[in-house]
Amino acid sequence: MSAPLFGLLLTGGHSRRMQRDKAALEYEGRTQLQRAMTLLQPMVSQLFVSVRSDQQQDPLRAGHAQIADRITDIGPIGGIHAALHGHPQAAWLVLAIDLPFLDAATLQQLIAARDPQRLATAFRSRFDGKPEPLCAIWEPHSRAAVDAWIAADNRCPRSFMMSHDILLLDLHNPRALDNINTSAEYLEALSAVTGGTASGTAPQAQASEPITLRVQYFAALRDQAGRSEETLTTQANTPRALFDELRALRGLQLRAEQLRVAINEDFAEWNQPLAAGDTVVFLPPVAGG
Amino acid sequence: MSRFRISAVPVDTAALRAELFDPTCGGFVAFEGWVRNHNEGLEVRRLEYEVYAPLAQREGERIAAEACERFGVTHVLCVHRVGELAIGELAVWVGVSAPHRDEAFRACRYVIDAVKHRVPIWKKEHYVNGDSGWVNCERCAADGAQHATHSHSAHEPHSAHESHSAHHKG
Numbered sequence: 001m002s003a004p005l006f007g008l009l010l011t012g013g014h015s016r017r018m019q020r021d022k023a024a025l026e027y028e029g030r031t032q033l034q035r036a037m038t039l040l041q042p043m044v045s046q047l048f049v050s051v052r053s054d055q056q057q058d059p060l061r062a063g064h065a066q067i068a069d070r071i072t073d074i075g076p077i078g079g080i081h082a083a084l085h086g087h088p089q090a091a092w093l094v095l096a097i098d099l100p101f102l103d104a105a106t107l108q109q110l111i112a113a114r115d116p117q118r119l120a121t122a123f124r125s126r127f128d129g130k131p132e133p134l135c136a137i138w139e140p141h142s143r144a145a146v147d148a149w150i151a152a153d154n155r156c157p158r159s160f161m162m163s164h165d166i167l168l169l170d171l172h173n174p175r176a177l178d179n180i181n182t183s184a185e186y187l188e189a190l191s192a193v194t195g196g197t198a199s200g201t202a203p204q205a206q207a208s209e210p211i212t213l214r215v216q217y218f219a220a221l222r223d224q225a226g227r228s229e230e231t232l233t234t235q236a237n238t239p240r241a242l243f244d245e246l247r248a249l250r251g252l253q254l255r256a257e258q259l260r261v262a263i264n265e266d267f268a269e270w271n272q273p274l275a276a277g278d279t280v281v282f283l284p285p286v287a288g289g
Numbered sequence: 290m291s292r293f294r295i296s297a298v299p300v301d302t303a304a305l306r307a308e309l310f311d312p313t314c315g316g317f318v319a320f321e322g323w324v325r326n327h328n329e330g331l332e333v334r335r336l337e338y339e340v341y342a343p344l345a346q347r348e349g350e351r352i353a354a355e356a357c358e359r360f361g362v363t364h365v366l367c368v369h370r371v372g373e374l375a376i377g378e379l380a381v382w383v384g385v386s387a388p389h390r391d392e393a394f395r396a397c398r399y400v401i402d403a404v405k406h407r408v409p410i411w412k413k414e415h416y417v418n419g420d421s422g423w424v425n426c427e428r429c430a431a432d433g434a435q436h437a438t439h440s441h442s443a444h445e446p447h448s449a450h451e452s453h454s455a456h457h458k459g
Contacts, residue, residue: 216341218339218341218409218411219339219411219413219423220411220423222339223423262341262344262409265343265344265347266344266347267344267348281341281344281409283341283344283409284411284423286405286406286407286408286409286410286411287405287410287411287412287423287424288338288369288381288404288405288408288410288411288412289322289369289380289381289401289404289405289410
């Protein structure tokens with residue numbers, strides 16, 4: 001018998017790149033928090049909003065059942081950790097708050113395919129085939145593994161999924177999990193959502209089209225970024241602009257002058273144009289031997 | 290086989306040496322870099338090496354090719370460890386064989402210096418006091434004042450290499 005399914009909306013992010021609360025972004029007069037709650041409510045037996053402890057009194061969040069982080073500043077894994085501990089009998093359908101294209105059919109697909117014997121059930125990213133941990137069902141028995149993961153100083157929930165026994169699904173609606181991180185992406189999503197376009201279709205191409213890239217982090221930068229890689233959509237068109245963006249977004253302490261940059265597995269120049277699908281690595285000062 | 294290799298397991302130096310044997314060669318020089326128990330005034334318990342493998346491979350191979358071309362040596366081979374290493378373990382091995390000893394010595398020195406400066410490999414030291422840090426990096430990047438034991442400038446990353454290599458045996 002599988003554990004009861006509770007819902008968790010992750011709203012504790014700092015929205016550094018957006019520079020405003022992603023949960024409060026509005027689409028057709030409704031905040032993304034309201035939209036996500038409406039979507040999730042009918043599918044779970046209880047619904048909670050995951051918050052940082054300093055967000056508990058926030059007007060947008062105060063009226064909802066909350067689960068506050070028990071460990072601060074470790075990112076989304078902290079929200080998942082707090083939920084698994086707060087209600088140890090429950091499985092959790094965890095949702096990020098920056099998924100404006102998410103539709104009921106995608107959640108139904110996830111729930112129908114759920115395998116309670118695994119630690120989690122998740123979708124494959126349409127960009128790189130890796131797990132999407134923030135639209136996924138986390139089973140109660142994942143708690144010990146999550147505890148151990150955090151205790152070992154790991155943070156990235158995606159890496160967690162890649163190194164544990166989980167069920168991976170292919171998205172029927174490939175666009176459902178496209179997330180938004182910048183104001184430009186929000187405006188794009190807004191026009192797609194409010195323009196009557198089905199949530200499964202892409203917005204119209206913009207004049208200066210954002211590109212999707214993969215960034216890998218090593219050594220001190222990996223520690224500072226709290227992840228070993230990420231796929232992101234950006235309007236940065238050179239490594240220098242991309243690094244400036246990531247430095248602000250991820251709180252990186254190293255400066256560009258201290259680093260070298262590699263694109264697609266070879267050294268590159270800081271002003272070299274970036275192309276969609278590139279893999280970019282910023283290299284901290286090396287110390288072999 | 291590539292002339293620059295990353296190894297996650299201990300290195301069999303006898304086997305590497307055998308690979309460099311050549312009937313035209315009268316000299317063989319090897320350098321071994323070992324994990325030592327202190328750096329920058331701190332007692333080191335163990336080391337951890339991290340590698341950006343595809344680029345390390347590419348750059349390491351370039352260095353080996355440069356050494357052969359510049360010094361006219363016959364064979365160059367370098368193996369660098371990755372992962373966790375204990376005190377006394379071999380971290381890097383460079384071997385060069387050549388018709389005569391002089392070019393073999395010089396090429397070997399060239400390869401180890403170039404590898405330390407150019408190949409994307411990073412070293413994290415775990416100290417006896419429980420602290421840990423990326424050599425050449427984390428402490429430079431953070432507020433330097435809080436780490437008096439690690440006072441070299443971020444703009445002179447090579448200074449740590451030099452002091453470190455001076456302590457290598459071999």
